Amino acid sequence: MNSMNNIERVKEIVEKVAKVRKFEQIDKFQIAFEIEKNDVHQTLSALKLAGWKQLSYLSAIDWIETSKFELVYVLFNWDEALYIQIRAMIEREAAEMNSIISIFPGAKYYEREAHEFFGINFPGNPDYHKQLILENWDDIPPLRKDFDPSVYSDRKFPKREYSVDYSVKDPENKSFEKIKEREKRALSLRTGGQKK
Amino acid sequence: MKEMKLFLGPQHPGMHGNASVHMFVDGDIIKRSYLLPGMLYRGFEKQMERKLWVNNIALIPRVCVPEPDINEMAFASGAEKLLKLEIPERAHWIRMIILEFARISAHLMAYGGLGGPTGNYTLMYHAHADRNNILDIFEKITGARVYHQYIVIGGVRQDLPKGIEKDMHTFLDSLESRLKEYRDLGIDNASIIKRIKDTIMLPAEVVWELGVTGIGMRSAVNKAYDIRKVAPYARYDQVEFEVPVSDYSDARSRLDIKIKEVQQSINIIRQCLEKMPEGPVRVKPARGQSMRWTVPKGHVYSMVESSRGEFGYYMVSNGGTHPYRVGVRGASYPQGLLGIEKYLPGTRIDDAALWVDTMGICSPEIDR
Numbered sequence: 110m111n112s113m114n115n116i117e118r119v120k121e122i123v124e125k126v127a128k129v130r131k132f133e134q135i136d137k138f139q140i141a142f143e144i145e146k147n148d149v150h151q152t153l154s155a156l157k158l159a160g161w162k163q164l165s166y167l168s169a170i171d172w173i174e175t176s177k178f179e180l181v182y183v184l185f186n187w188d189e190a191l192y193i194q195i196r197a198m199i200e201r202e203a204a205e206m207n208s209i210i211s212i213f214p215g216a217k218y219y220e221r222e223a224h225e226f227f228g229i230n231f232p233g234n235p236d237y238h239k240q241l242i243l244e245n246w247d248d249i250p251p252l253r254k255d256f257d258p259s260v261y262s263d264r265k266f267p268k269r270e271y272s273v274d275y276s277v278k279d280p281e282n283k284s285f286e287k288i289k290e291r292e293k294r295a296l297s298l299r300t301g302g303q304k305k
Numbered sequence: 306m307k308e309m310k311l312f313l314g315p316q317h318p319g320m321h322g323n324a325s326v327h328m329f330v331d332g333d334i335i336k337r338s339y340l341l342p343g344m345l346y347r348g349f350e351k352q353m354e355r356k357l358w359v360n361n362i363a364l365i366p367r368v369c370v371p372e373p374d375i376n377e378m379a380f381a382s383g384a385e386k387l388l389k390l391e392i393p394e395r396a397h398w399i400r401m402i403i404l405e406f407a408r409i410s411a412h413l414m415a416y417g418g419l420g421g422p423t424g425n426y427t428l429m430y431h432a433h434a435d436r437n438n439i440l441d442i443f444e445k446i447t448g449a450r451v452y453h454q455y456i457v458i459g460g461v462r463q464d465l466p467k468g469i470e471k472d473m474h475t476f477l478d479s480l481e482s483r484l485k486e487y488r489d490l491g492i493d494n495a496s497i498i499k500r501i502k503d504t505i506m507l508p509a510e511v512v513w514e515l516g517v518t519g520i521g522m523r524s525a526v527n528k529a530y531d532i533r534k535v536a537p538y539a540r541y542d543q544v545e546f547e548v549p550v551s552d553y554s555d556a557r558s559r560l561d562i563k564i565k566e567v568q569q570s571i572n573i574i575r576q577c578l579e580k581m582p583e584g585p586v587r588v589k590p591a592r593g594q595s596m597r598w599t600v601p602k603g604h605v606y607s608m609v610e611s612s613r614g615e616f617g618y619y620m621v622s623n624g625g626t627h628p629y630r631v632g633v634r635g636a637s638y639p640q641g642l643l644g645i646e647k648y649l650p651g652t653r654i655d656d657a658a659l660w661v662d663t664m665g666i667c668s669p670e671i672d673r
Contacts, residue, residue, distance in 0.1 A: 135605055136386055138536040163516050166606065166634040170621055181619060183606050183634075187530040192606055215516035218642040226350075242343040242672060251351055258351060 115189055116140055122159050126151040141194035146180075146206065149197050153182060153212050161186045161193060167209075167219035169227045173254040176201045178229060182209070199229070208233030226252035306332055313657050315344050320661060321418065322370060322668035326645060330654055338649045338657075340642055345672040353631040358384060358458060359596045361628065366452040368633055369670040372411040374403050375611040377456035379618040380631075382538060383607030384458045387600050387622050388590055396460035397540045398581040402473075403446070403455060404539070404609075405570040405577075409480070410439040411612035412563045412570075415665065416491060419560060422658035423497045428490040435483070438476050445469055460587035470578055477571050484564060492560045501556040504652075505660050508554070511648060515639040519614025520566070521664060524559045527552035532610040544576045556663040566612075597626045611636050613665035635670030642671065 119140065123129060127148030133141040144152060161184040170179040182195040199206055208231040209216050220231040221241045228250040231237040240246070249256050279285065311328045314320035323344040329337040349368055353361050365380050366373030378400060385392060417432025419425065440450040445466055447453040455462050492501065507517070509525045522530055529548035533541040549565035551558045591598035600622040608617040614636035621630040635641075644664060652660055 133604075135603075139606060141604060162513055163518070165516070165608070165615060166617055166619055166632065168619060168632040170630045181604070181632075183617070183619065185615075187528070187535055190535045192536075192608070194604065194606060196604070213516070214514050215639050215643060218638065242346050244343055251348065256351075258348065258355075 115191060119193060122155050123152055126155045138190055139192040141196060143196045146197045146199050149195060150207065150209060150212065152195055153209055156184055156193060157212060160188060164213040164215050167216050167223065169223050169229055171227060171252065171254045178204050178227060180206060204229040206231060210234055226250050308336060311654065317658065321666065324668035324671065326657060326661065328657060333654045335650050335652055335654065335657060338645055340645045342668060342671045345669045349673045350631055350633065353628055355627065357596055357626055358600055358628060362454050362457050366454060368673055369667055371414050371667060372407050372612055373452050374407040374456060375609045375616050377454065378404060379607050379609045379616055381456050381458045383605050383618050383620045384600060386605045386607060387603045390459060390590055392460045392588060393585045394582050395584045396586045398577050399461045399465060399586060400456055401539050402574055402577045405574050406439050406442065408612050409567050409570050410436045412567050416487065416560060416563050418662045419491055422662060423500055425494065425497055431490065435480055442472055442476060445472065459590040464586050473574065473578065477574060481571055484568060487564060492557050500659065501560065503555050504656060505556040505663055506554060515644050517640050519636055519665060520559050520562050521614065521640060523548065523550045524554040524562050532608055532615060538609065544573050546573050556659060559663050599624060599626050613637050613667060633670065633673050637666040638671055640664045641666040
């Protein structure tokens with residue numbers, strides 16, 4: 110099982126090949142490194158040689174305020190029982206990251222998915238631009254923070270017209286105030302509004 | 306012969322969920338193939354960013370339909386790691402009982418799924434009848450049969466009802482006595498043994514190349530690579546159980562491991578019922594207005610051993626009332642997409658459904 114020595118060993122391996130911006134121990138079985146974009150490939154191959162043979166997860170996070178994407182690679186070593194997160198920031202405009210399929214062939218479809226949902230290009234991956242899950246998508250990639258699903262659905266699917274209107278519009282009606290209040294409350298919850 | 310295109314799915318008894326395998330065949334041998342996902346895409350990862358931490362509990366069980374509880378566990382334990390929250394001791398044990406029942410039910414469904422492609426429907430009916438008994442127990446505990454929303458951040462929703470232990474013991478005894486029957490109907494059945502023995506191989510190199518986990522991995526590399534043993538969560542370090550392994554991974558040995566794991570899960574539940582302490586089952590996760598509490602900043606990858614392998618949630622919080630990003634690592638992602646593209650070719654058309662079934666592919670978790 111893993112001990113402090115083990116984590117020290119991983120730190121040494123990573124520090125030898127990459128400039129570590131931040132180290133973090135999340136719990137007994139998990140540590141994280143924030144490194145530079147250009148060091149990712151060396152770090153991953155060094156860790157693979159050291160026994161972290163399994164790529165568990167690859168994805169991206171959209172930090173729209175600083176205009177960056179954060180790429181996350183999660184590796185696991187079954188013998189040492191230690192998860193390692195490798196995180197690197199890339200630019201949000203014309204986002205691009207060299208593919209890692211030469212190190213972990215299993216990353217192929219994770220990269221395709223990241224391309225589809227974030228619009229990150231992965232040169233080196235032969236199929237990254239092909240469509241995978243979304244069919245004939247015609248908007249910005251949907252997991253970006255500036256994509257609004259309700260706006261998209263309003264544009265894509267026109268509002269249905271009903272022949273009979275059952276909503277209460279008469280201010281004389283007893284429940285008019287109550288209904289307005291409820292609608293307001295529902296709207297504020299839907300838009301993530303704060304408490305009054 | 307001219308190459309021809311055939312489809313397995315989206316509606317097919319050998320396909321668990323709606324996904325389509327496109328196969329280019331020459332005679333009855335598959336030459337090229339790929340999976341076309343997307344028929345079950347519901348945009349969960351985006352929706353989760355727009356809902357409160359608590360509200361997401363209603364959404365996440367839908368990520369994997371046959372085995373919903375692992376989602377709740379991965380999400381809740383991830384959020385607890387970010388919150389640095391200690392949950393009550395009894396809640397850990399109740400969670401284990403729920404998770405092991407979910408594992409048995411998923412294994413029974415997958416094992417019974419062998420009946421579809423081999424035409425051995427008796428097995429499927431038996432397995433579903435036993436699964437139905439598990440759903441009855443779930444209904445008594447949680448009020449729901451399939452989507453329980455029972456494991457929540459801070460423990461479990463409510464305590465076990467009175468007298469449920471008796472129901473559990475009755476069910477476990479009856480299932481245990483019938484495991485031999487399951488073997489005789491399925492993997493030891495002379496009428497289908499040729500279909501499953503020495504076919505649909507999964508060598509160890511392929512396991513490492515694709516990143517297959519779970520039964521596929523353990524049946525090939527002969528090591529007890531199970532997250533419950535390697536990096537235990539809940540109280541799996543306090544119960545005794547074995548992890549069945551093998552060094553020769555054909556369809557039969559993987560199914561054999563499934564039945565052995567059902568036996569181990571039965572043992573775990575019995576130990577849980579014995580060792581479970583009394584006490585509260587839920588704590589309030591954080592201070593704040595009833596449901597609009599916040600979770601501290603951080604990244605966490607939270608993982609659970611599902612019936613198909615390592616199931617993980619990558620969760621990011623920016624300190625707000627909503628998750629900033631939730632990414633789902635479905636256990637069948639590697640074998641379902643890259644596996645079908647690279648290693649399904651070479652098999653016969655009639656074995657394709659068996660391939661998909663015994664590799665443990667669940668399309669809702671590929672799509673999300």
